[in-house]
Amino acid sequence: MKSVDVDENVVSSSKAAARLRAAAVEAFAENGFGATTTREIAARLEMSAAAMYPHYKSKEELLFAIAYEGHQLTLEWLRAADPVHETPSTRLRAVVGEFAKNQATHHARARVVEYELAALTPEHFRAVAGLRRDVVRLVRQIVEAGAADGSFAVPDVEGVTLAIVSLCVDVCRWFPGGSYTDPDTVAKLYPELxxxxxxxQS
Amino acid sequence: MKSVDVDENVVSSSKAAARLRAAAVEAFAENGFGATTTREIAARLEMSAAAMYPHYKSKEELLFAIAYEGHQLTLEWLRAADPVHETPSTRLRAVVGEFAKNQATHHARARVVEYELAALTPEHFRAVAGLRRDVVRLVRQIVEAGAADGSFAVPDVEGVTLAIVSLCVDVCRWFPGGSYTDPDTVAKLYPELxxxxxxxQS
Amino acid sequence: MKSVDVDENVVSSSKAAARLRAAAVEAFAENGFGATTTREIAARLEMSAAAMYPHYKSKEELLFAIAYEGHQLTLEWLRAADPVHETPSTRLRAVVGEFAKNQATHHARARVVEYELAALTPEHFRAVAGLRRDVVRLVRQIVEAGAADGSFAVPDVEGVTLAIVSLCVDVCRWFPGGSYTDPDTVAKLYPELxxxxxxxQS
Amino acid sequence: MKSVDVDENVVSSSKAAARLRAAAVEAFAENGFGATTTREIAARLEMSAAAMYPHYKSKEELLFAIAYEGHQLTLEWLRAADPVHETPSTRLRAVVGEFAKNQATHHARARVVEYELAALTPEHFRAVAGLRRDVVRLVRQIVEAGAADGSFAVPDVEGVTLAIVSLCVDVCRWFPGGSYTDPDTVAKLYPELxxxxxxxQS
DNA sequence: TATGAATGAGCATTCATTCAT
DNA sequence: TATGAATGAATGCTCATTCAT
Incomplete structure (x- = not known):
């Protein structure tokens, strides 16, 4: 079902655990981690509130599993989408297209992953922040390659990298919105941006 | 004391009320609305937990006052910064510079204003959403003016407007971060972006 | 305005104090002492919640003033209505007519006076219980007189006294109710009962 | 365990729920619903304050269960005690004896049932008021039967019905009191009254 | 007297979590 | 695994009361 590796020590592959993650993503995205109750998550699955505990030791662990899986999937997908031997322009288009499409398609999960990390334990936060840095690094390498070979005109590699990532990340905040309701439309516009x-040059 | 108008029926100008808003902004920005307790807000001011209630009827009303004031201030500042009789390029630079600088300077407030609106009552949400639309409209008019006079080359007015606003909004998520710790640095880079x-052209 | 004496050390005759008692009676009768807030009483008079305190030291003191005044008025009225030199039958009719009419006319006050005494301090309770005993004693003396002169056929003086008082007291619970909405109708039926x-004999 | 039917959708038959009702009856009777805290009820059972909530959704629901059960039991007992094929006098004696004995024996529950209904939701109040009307109707039918066959001399069927019910209801207010401490003594006196x-005649 | 703001204590209720089953 | 009941610790909010004005 999934062609990428997700650390199974963190993210249980059992079916019940996956259903819990899915229900929690919806709830956290709608109301925030702090305002979501374990009962609400359980209610979405017509389970008892206690049924979560054989699968996750706490609500925070459930958030961690979601955040870790989410970042890992994004990272894997971006790597898979990056045509490393092509020109920086081609690579940037491919990676940003994938990134933006992902944030649009999985906007609920992305919201949790982007905005709810403050609720993690310091240790869990560090684990997720590591993956997050890898995502930025991936984009930076492309921007640097373009700056190096003269195909990009960047006043400031870090600023431009930050802006590109920022643009992609923020998709999950507003999507769907305006006349944009199809992830593919976003996936077409964002590489150009x-x-x-x-x-x-283009 | 303040050079712009903020609706005083919503946002009380009393000193205690203003201090409560400031303390709540910090707390909501750090932990989210749902995970912040009224006791925590009071503790930041060394007040009793009950002292908030003569000023705000509920935690949600406090959030509303913050969100309403925040949006209204942003809107007023952008309007004040917009040199309406200049070229679209000049206007865009001015408005985006102000917007980005604002989101950086007031990143705590901006986070609350951007990410915690789901906790508002439907009615309060609508009131804030109205102001939010006005901000987007202001940017769109500039983009349209540039598209109309040929000084901008936009494939899609709505998409580009959305992207510019998106870029500015997201500043509050990551600022301060990387080597960016001064709002003025952001205020210099973002107009160019x-x-x-x-x-x-320029 | 009133022709009977009420202890002014307990029941202030100031106008504001009297208005507070009247508002409190309504509130206590509707919701019970425990469920009534000082704010609600004040709101009925369009006063601030603090405005009660110059007049009554506490909510309990307000209840005491009401209960004391209520019992004292009842006692005075019954005494005034009792034609002590007439036959027991005539006296019983007169006293019960007055009692029942009173409980009907002032059913809100009577409810407070009859059902909310548990909230009084022990000392205040004792003061009110003394007046309450005087009311029963007044009725008992009539029943005893009738039993003594053979005009009443009572199996048990205490039981009959208790029943007569009980019947009158309970008027405040149900009045107005059924087809009884006029205190005078009650005042006509109850002497016969x-x-x-x-x-x-009659 | 119980020989009469009580609506189990309203009044849970679980043991813990029944113990909660019993403890709440004592507390509400002593202090009134408004002045009784959920903690006090729990403390009487040496439970945690939260232990009530799996059984009753709120303090008001607990009151409703008590009031509904109380009225339903009274109604069932009166019906069971009514020898419908005997003379009106015999029936009246039997029903009033049962009613008075009941109000004396269960005076705490009766107090709650008679005096605390104002705290019910309108909907719950209506449900209880329906049962209450059935009790009055039962007595009225006996009084009417006696008036119809000439065995009773009633000036006013409604007034006399009201008075008989009133006399019985009020038992819970004063019992135990005076020299009356045994429900059976009341059960002997009240039929005669x-x-x-x-x-x-008799 | 009267008030608006403040407070300490307390309220009904909810929460994440545990545990016996 | 899953559950219903239970719990200790909150949570948002209210209360009676006080106090400076």
Missing amino acids: AIRLAGA | AIRLAGA | AIRLAGA | AIRLAGA
């Missing part, structure tokens, strides 16, 4: 930010 | 997104 | 309970 | 109120 990234190219402009990078100051590439 | 917006100009690129708009496909303007 | 008391006469029957006393086993008098 | 009712007979007198009804103007019956």
Whole structure:
């Protein structure tokens, strides 16, 4: 079902655990982690509130599993989408298209993953922050490659990298919205926007 | 004391009320509305937990006052910063510079204002959403003006407007971060990024 | 305005104090002492919640003033209505008529006076219980007189006394109710009922 | 365990629920519903304050269960005690004896049932008021039967019915009191009093 | 007297979690 | 695994009362 590796020590592959994660994502995205009760998550699955505990030791562990899985999947997908031997422009288009599409398709999960990390334990936060840095690094390497070979005109590699990632991340906040309701529309527009930010010829 | 108008029926100008809003902004930004307790807000001011209630009828009303004031201030500041009789490029630079700087300077308030609106009553949410639409409209008018006079090359007015606003909004999520710790640095970079997104000459 | 003496050390005759008692009676009768807030009483008079305190030291003192005044008025009225030199039958009719009419007319006050005494301090309770005993004693003396002169046929003086008082007291619970909405109708029926309970010829 | 039917959708038959009702009856009777805390009820059972909530959704629901059960039991017992094929006098004696004995024996529950209904939701109040009307109707039918066959001399069927019920209801207010401490003594006196109120020969 | 703000104690209720089954 | 009942610790909020004005 999934072609990428997700650390099974963190993210249980059992079916009940996966259903719990899915229900929790919806609830956390709608109301925030702090305002979501374990009973509400259980109610979405017509389970008792206690049924979560054989699968996750606490509500925070459930959030961690979601956040860890979410980041890991994004990272894997971006890596898979990156045509490393092509030109920086081609790579940037491919990666940003995948990223934006992902944030739109999985906007509920993305919201949790982007905005609810403050509720994690310091240790869990560090684990997730590591993956998050890897995502930024992936984009930065492309921007750097373009700056190096002159195909991009960037005043500031870090600023432009930050902006490109920022643009993609924020998709989960507003999508769906305005006339954008199809992830593919976003996936078409965003590579062009990234190219402009990078100051590439096209 | 304040140079812009904020609706005093919503946002009390009393000193105690203002201190409560400031303390709540910090707490909500750090932990989210749902995970913040009224006791925690009071503790930041060394007040009793009950002292909030003569000023705000509920925690939600406090959030509303913050969100309403925040949006209204942003809107007023953007309007004040917009040199309406200049070229679209000049206007875009000015407005985006102000917007980005604002989101950086007041990143705690901005986080509350951008990410905690789901906790509002439907009625309060609508009131805030109205102001939010006005902000987008202000940016869109500039993008449209540039598209109309040919100074911008936009494939899609709505998409580009959304992206520019999105870029500015997301500043509050990551700022301060990376090597960016001064709002003025952001205020210098972001107009250039917006100009690129708009496909303007300079 | 009133022709009977009420202890002014307990029941202030100031106008504001009297208005507070009247508002409190309504509130206590509707919701019970425990469920009534000082704010609710004040709200009925469009006063601030603090405005009660110059007049009554506490909510309990307000209840005491009401209960004391209520009992004292009842006692005075019954004494005034009792034609002590007439036959027991005539006296019983007169006293029960007055008692029943009173409980009907002032059913809100009577409810407070009859059912909310548990909230009084022990000392205050004792003061009110003394007046309450005087009311029963007044009725008992009439029943005893009728039993002594053979005009009443009572199996048990205490039981019949208790029943007559009980019947009158309970008026405040149900009045107005059924087709009884005029205190005078009650005042006509109840003397006949008391006469029957006393086993008098008529 | 119980020989009469009580609606189990309203009044849970679980043991813990029944113990809660019993403890709440004592507390409400002593202090009134409004002045009784959920903690006090729990403390009487040496339970935690939260232990009530799996059984009753709120303090008001607990009151409703008590009031509904109380009225239903009274109604069933009166019906069971009514020898419908005997003379009105015999029936009145039997029903009033049962009623008075009941109000004396269960005076705590009766107090709650008679005096605390104002705290019910309108909907719950209506449900209880329906049962209450059935009790009055039962007594009225006997009084009417006696008036119809000439065995009672009633000036006013409604008034006499009201008085008989009133006399019985009020038992819970004063019992135990005076020299009356045994429900059976009340059960002996009250039928005679009712007979007198009804103007019956015996 | 009267008030608005403040407070300590307390309220009904909910929470995440545990545990016996 | 899953559950219903239970619990200790909150949670948002209210209460009677006080106090400076």
